[in-house]
Amino acid sequence: MEYTPIIRFSDIVGQEKAKRILQQAILRSRLPHAYLFTGIPGVGKTSMAMALAAAINCKSRLDTEACGQCVHCRQLKGGNFPDFCIIRPEAGSLKIQQIRELQQMMRFAPLASGYRVTVLDQADAMTEEASNAFLKTLEEPPKNNLFILNAVEPANLLPTIVSRCQKVAFLPLRSDTIMRHLISKRQIPESLALVLARLAEGSLGRALAMEHSDFVDRRRLWVQKAMEIPRLSQAKILDLAQELSEEKSSARTATDKYEIGGLLDLLGILAMWYRDLLLLKGGGSEDLVMNADFVPELKKIAKNLTLLELYKSLLALDQAQKDIRMRRNPTLVMERTMLQLRELSSTRG
Numbered sequence: 001m002e003y004t005p006i007i008r009f010s011d012i013v014g015q016e017k018a019k020r021i022l023q024q025a026i027l028r029s030r031l032p033h034a035y036l037f038t039g040i041p042g043v044g045k046t047s048m049a050m051a052l053a054a055a056i057n058c059k060s061r062l063d064t065e066a067c068g069q070c071v072h073c074r075q076l077k078g079g080n081f082p083d084f085c086i087i088r089p090e091a092g093s094l095k096i097q098q099i100r101e102l103q104q105m106m107r108f109a110p111l112a113s114g115y116r117v118t119v120l121d122q123a124d125a126m127t128e129e130a131s132n133a134f135l136k137t138l139e140e141p142p143k144n145n146l147f148i149l150n151a152v153e154p155a156n157l158l159p160t161i162v163s164r165c166q167k168v169a170f171l172p173l174r175s176d177t178i179m180r181h182l183i184s185k186r187q188i189p190e191s192l193a194l195v196l197a198r199l200a201e202g203s204l205g206r207a208l209a210m211e212h213s214d215f216v217d218r219r220r221l222w223v224q225k226a227m228e229i230p231r232l233s234q235a236k237i238l239d240l241a242q243e244l245s246e247e248k249s250s251a252r253t254a255t256d257k258y259e260i261g262g263l264l265d266l267l268g269i270l271a272m273w274y275r276d277l278l279l280l281k282g283g284g285s286e287d288l289v290m291n292a293d294f295v296p297e298l299k300k301i302a303k304n305l306t307l308l309e310l311y312k313s314l315l316a317l318d319q320a321q322k323d324i325r326m327r328r329n330p331t332l333v334m335e336r337t338m339l340q341l342r343e344l345s346s347t348r349g
Helices: 016-027 045-057 071-078 096-106 128-139 175-186 190-199 204-211 215-231 234-245 263-281 292-302 307-325 330-345
Strands: 034-038 084-087 116-120 145-151 166-169
Touching: 016 045, 016 166, 034 045, 045 071, 045 084, 045 116, 045 145, 084 096, 096 128, 175 190, 175 204, 190 204, 190 215, 190 292, 204 215, 215 234, 215 263, 215 292, 215 330, 234 263, 234 330, 263 292, 263 307, 263 330, 307 330
Parallel strands: 034 145, 034 166, 084 116, 116 145
Antiparallel strands: none
8 A cells, every 4th residue: 555654743633633743742842751541553653653754853934744755754754754663563573682682772872853753652562571571661761762662462562651741642533534535635435434444443644544455345246255154054144154264354564563364354344234234223313334335235134034033143253253353264154153143043044
């Protein structure tokens, strides 16, 4: 996915409260030695870190906005500013060796600017050894260094690390905010932007990742298969379970946080489908439907199912997601789940 670095607060989508907190710290010259940015992936944490780094190192800053034109701003845009570093997990975790390399770098003053800014992406993936080593750095923070820890679940961090950081919360984005950005900035057709915005569950990054993969086509295929479940024989439902259990996610790059299109995504799409059915069956607003491009089909199917059947279907899908996360046999999980969904809908579907 093509990515253009954002180095101005005004270019970040949403997150106005987080912006105000950081801008006030800049204006008052009261930056802490460490921030903890919390929130789901794709809501602007890394972009905000870059905007902060640009603002405090820009040679021609206007209030809290980086100019975008000075040598430091151009270097940040180009990804070669010597005093900005993002440390990302290797093989799923931030390791002790990465922290040791960071500590070695901290021995030297910033090379080109007033502040060196270091982002620990997915900081909640630090190993125990790495956490203990990084804690020592926070206990005696080196001068003119600012650490930014990005985390989805701060409870997975050592409490002593959390207590030494200023916490800034990043909220999921509204679907209409994501939709407007997709239409105005990415020139995505409105019908597709609406679907992506609702399926992204508050994450602009995820919406963009889905648009740049084959997820949209696969998701339509999954929904069509969901509509077939009530009419399938037991043999056919087992064949479908086998087929779905072999779903693989799209390839990930070193900087990509999103596994798009795997089995968990498939189960998530099925859960959204049954959630939409439950919503419409209960008289909910069409504006809240996630699968906005399937509203006529949803209305027709919802008429033939009871609230209890839909609720039990959602429970079955929730259990399947838990089982897959626990690395249970995907074929067996999908066979059980598909049979449950068929049983709950076949008498009325």
